[in-house]
Amino acid sequence: MSLETFEPFVGRSSSPVRNEVEKGAIRKFADAIGDPNPLYRDGTGADGRVVAPPTFSRTFDYGKIPDLPLPKAGLIHGEQQFEYFRPIYAGDVLYCSSKLIEVHEKSGRLGSMIFLVFENTAVDDSGDLVVRERLTAIYREQGGVA
Amino acid sequence: MNQKRFAVGDKLGPLIKPPVTKTQLVMYSGASGDFNPIHTVDEFAKEVGLGGVIAHGMLTMAFVGQMLTDATGTPGALKQFRVRFREMVRPGDVIVCEGVVTDVRDEDGVQWVSCDVSATVQQDGRVAVTGHAVFTA
Numbered sequence: 001m002s003l004e005t006f007e008p009f010v011g012r013s014s015s016p017v018r019n020e021v022e023k024g025a026i027r028k029f030a031d032a033i034g035d036p037n038p039l040y041r042d043g044t045g046a047d048g049r050v051v052a053p054p055t056f057s058r059t060f061d062y063g064k065i066p067d068l069p070l071p072k073a074g075l076i077h078g079e080q081q082f083e084y085f086r087p088i089y090a091g092d093v094l095y096c097s098s099k100l101i102e103v104h105e106k107s108g109r110l111g112s113m114i115f116l117v118f119e120n121t122a123v124d125d126s127g128d129l130v131v132r133e134r135l136t137a138i139y140r141e142q143g144g145v146a
Numbered sequence: 147m148n149q150k151r152f153a154v155g156d157k158l159g160p161l162i163k164p165p166v167t168k169t170q171l172v173m174y175s176g177a178s179g180d181f182n183p184i185h186t187v188d189e190f191a192k193e194v195g196l197g198g199v200i201a202h203g204m205l206t207m208a209f210v211g212q213m214l215t216d217a218t219g220t221p222g223a224l225k226q227f228r229v230r231f232r233e234m235v236r237p238g239d240v241i242v243c244e245g246v247v248t249d250v251r252d253e254d255g256v257q258w259v260s261c262d263v264s265a266t267v268q269q270d271g272r273v274a275v276t277g278h279a280v281f282t283a
Contacts, residue, residue, distance in 0.1 A: 025177070032173035033208040034163060039221060051221040054211035058204050059178045073194065077203045081228035087221040134228075 001071060001139065003114055006103045014063030016095040019122070023050050023090035029059065050090040055080075057088060057131045062098035062120045071139060078115065079136035085129050094122040094130060101134075114139040150219070150283055152259045158245030161213040162268065166201050168237045174205045201235035206265050206274050213243035214263070218281045225258075229277030233267070240268035245279070257283040 030040035030053060039051045058080070088094070102117035120133040171185045180202055183190040191199045207229050214224055235241065242265065249260040259281050265274045 028173075029177040032170065032177040033205060033212065034170070035208070035212045035215075037212070037215060039215075053208060054215060054224050054227055055204055055208045061179075077231055079228065079230045080204065080207055081226070083226050084222070084224055 001069065001114070001141065003103060003105045005069060006100070006114065006116060009065060009068045009100050010103055011100070012065050012068070013099040014065050014097045016097040016123070017061045017063040019060045019094045019096050021052065021088055021090055021092040021094065025059070026050055026052050026056065026090055029053060029056055052088040052090070054082060054084070057082065057096075057120075057122055057133060060094065060096045060120075060122060062096045065098060065100055068100065074140050076138050076140070077135070078138040079134075081134040083132040083134075085131065088122075088130060092130070093125055095124075096120065096122045110140065112141060114141075151257060152247050152250055152283055154247055154250060156247040158217045158247070158261060158263070159213045159243050161209065161216060161243040163209050163241045163243070166205070166235060166237050166239050166241065168199060171199060171201060171205070171237065174202055178202065178204060180204070196234075199237065201237075201239070203231040203275070206231075206235050206241060207277075209241050210243045210245075210263050210265050210275060210277065213245060214279055214281065217245070218283065223283065224279065224281045226280040227277070228279070229263070229275040231275055233272040233274050235267065235274050238269075239274075241265050241274065242268050259283055 027041050035053060040053055098118050098120045101119045104115050106113050116137045118135045122130045124130050175181050175186055184196055185199055185202050188198050218224055245261045245263040247259055247261045251258050261279050263279055264276045267274060
């Protein structure tokens, strides 16, 4: 796989996937990361709803960009960004999609690496943006992770 | 409401997490839906040259997120959060999350706070992630 493999997919998006935010899923996530914050469990926040932790949106299904060839091995997570427009609450129904916005190649001491930058968005029932993620995946042809 | 005020140079954290465990990696796989076996199956991780299972980068980012929400208090206060993944984290590693305020500006009585954040491995000082966040206070 080379830069040319991915370039035709820049600008392409997945079809939005409906994600229901479940209270139990938030609690299990908070348990897994070892965060005892009651906001993630009892909904003791200002409006009594259970809130999701800041990285919870990474658990959503953002769909697949049609025909984009993603290698099964050799992909590493290089960078992650979140931009928050409002908190995510249990009970939210969010429509999530992913778009490949950039690909580029860098040569380093470990050989050539291809950077794939995805923009993932979650939009609520009213069409308002809730969270925007930017995820950089790095693909190294040789496989393995140094 | 959280009426805490911040100034440039203020420290956030440290949040010192209990050692990462293999059970935690299984729990995080289930909670996140990331079932890549490099995080859960030692034999597989060894086969691909990792020497054993490694933690999900997003688990370490979640630790830093905990430090930030502990500092901000209010849901919705966190506006931006980004990290770069640098070093691998393994079971047994104790992760220390810290931050330092780099900029503050006031807008209609709301304080916008920018900070640099990091997570390091306590045992050997390796820097697992570095990043940046913006929140309101």
